[in-house]
Amino acid sequence: MNTAPQQSPTLSLVVPMFNEEETVPVFYRRAVAALETTGVPFELVFVDDGSRDGTFEALRSIATQDPRVKVVRFSRNFGHQTAVTAGLHYARGAAVAVIDGDLQDPPEFVPRLFEKWREGYEVVYAVRRTRKEHALKRAAYRVFYRLLRRLSYVDIPLDAGDFAIMDRRVVDELNAMPERNRFVRGIRAWVGFRQVGLEYDREPRFAGESKYPLSKLLKLAYDGVISYSFVPLRMVTHLGFVISLTAFALVLYLVALRILYGERLITGWTSTVVVILFLGGIQLLSLGILGEYVGRIFDEVKRRPLYVVRETIGLEPAAAKWRTELSEEAPAVRAARGA
Numbered sequence: 187m188n189t190a191p192q193q194s195p196t197l198s199l200v201v202p203m204f205n206e207e208e209t210v211p212v213f214y215r216r217a218v219a220a221l222e223t224t225g226v227p228f229e230l231v232f233v234d235d236g237s238r239d240g241t242f243e244a245l246r247s248i249a250t251q252d253p254r255v256k257v258v259r260f261s262r263n264f265g266h267q268t269a270v271t272a273g274l275h276y277a278r279g280a281a282v283a284v285i286d287g288d289l290q291d292p293p294e295f296v297p298r299l300f301e302k303w304r305e306g307y308e309v310v311y312a313v314r315r316t317r318k319e320h321a322l323k324r325a326a327y328r329v330f331y332r333l334l335r336r337l338s339y340v341d342i343p344l345d346a347g348d349f350a351i352m353d354r355r356v357v358d359e360l361n362a363m364p365e366r367n368r369f370v371r372g373i374r375a376w377v378g379f380r381q382v383g384l385e386y387d388r389e390p391r392f393a394g395e396s397k398y399p400l401s402k403l404l405k406l407a408y409d410g411v412i413s414y415s416f417v418p419l420r421m422v423t424h425l426g427f428v429i430s431l432t433a434f435a436l437v438l439y440l441v442a443l444r445i446l447y448g449e450r451l452i453t454g455w456t457s458t459v460v461v462i463l464f465l466g467g468i469q470l471l472s473l474g475i476l477g478e479y480v481g482r483i484f485d486e487v488k489r490r491p492l493y494v495v496r497e498t499i500g501l502e503p504a505a506a507k508w509r510t511e512l513s514e515e516a517p518a519v520r521a522a523r524g525a
């Protein structure tokens with residue numbers, strides 16, 4: 187099928203997959219059909235993010251039939267953003283597209299992104315015109331993207347996820363970034379170049395459930411805000427100012443009352459307790475905000491690799507410094523296991 191397997195492909199498609207065994211064959215068929223319309227050589231880089239179902243076996247079976255299919259298998263679940271990052275490390279295309287593996291992002295849209303890239307844009311991101319999810323979840327997304335935009339010091343486009351195509355130069359820049367916190371749409375916006383959005387309609391999931399429970403979504407939201415904004419820290423400072431000024435004014439007022447009128451403060455247990463609780467709350471909140479930043483510093487300075495690869499199919503070891511490849515199981519060990 188592939189006439190020149192050694193040649194670098196023009197277009198790479200990076201696809202994170204976590205427990206998507208039912209979707210793999212359908213995704214593969216639709217993606218290949220869509221990419222073939224571009225008429226350029228392409229590759230599919232699947233990242234199996236530690237799936238516990240048959241996802242890897244499904245990927246392996248298509249990879250053995252089609253040399254354009256490459257697979258990276260993690261040693262455990264490292265998370266969606268990390269899977270995308272690994273895919274970007276391994277992809278070799280002149281243009282690299284990132285797409286969800288659950289068919290919520292239609293593969294048929296990739297050729298349109300590719301056309302726009304050919305016009306000279308280095309980043310073409312897909313903007314969700316519509317979503318087919320719970321009203322509550324939709325509302326949460328809306329609020330989050332608007333909040334992030336207000337708070338962030340980089341210009342992160344509204345309602346754009348990771349579904350995008352990027353020029354080789356942008357991918358190289360992303361791969362060179364030392365940070366462990368991979369909020370892909372954030373670093374992608376940060377690198378700059380010519381960026382443009384194209385609108386699309388987000389589909390419902392093909393099969394299975396969302397792999398983003400509320401806890402993971404919250405983590406993503408925190409990562410987005412903390413990594414791209416100093417506003418929370420500044421809010422703490424401002425709060426401190428306001429409270430100190432208020433306290434100072436109150437002291438002046440009370441002392442003046444005392445001196446001028448000899449009045450004593452009306453004693454009250456309730457008011458005292460309210461003030462103490464209020465201040466205690468503010469202090470804990472501020473500590474928490476500080477902690478969010480400090481925790482991320484801790485995470486960054488440990489310098490652990492971002493992910494561990496268990497095995498790959500059809501790939502040269504990536505030259506990425508954030509990757510550790512597990513050594514092949516020795517034949518003797520495998521034999522002893524009877525495998």
Ligand code: UDP
Pocket residue numbers: 202203204205206235263264265266269286287288290395396397398
């Ligand atoms: N995914 C992943 N690792 C994870 C969670 C999700 O690789 O820990 C993949 C998942 O298989 C899918 C994509 O990332 O291809 C988007 O995830 P999902 O559809 O669950 O997120 P949602 O669309 O609900 O935001």
Ligand code: MG
Pocket residue numbers: 286288290391396
């Ligand atoms: Mg999805």
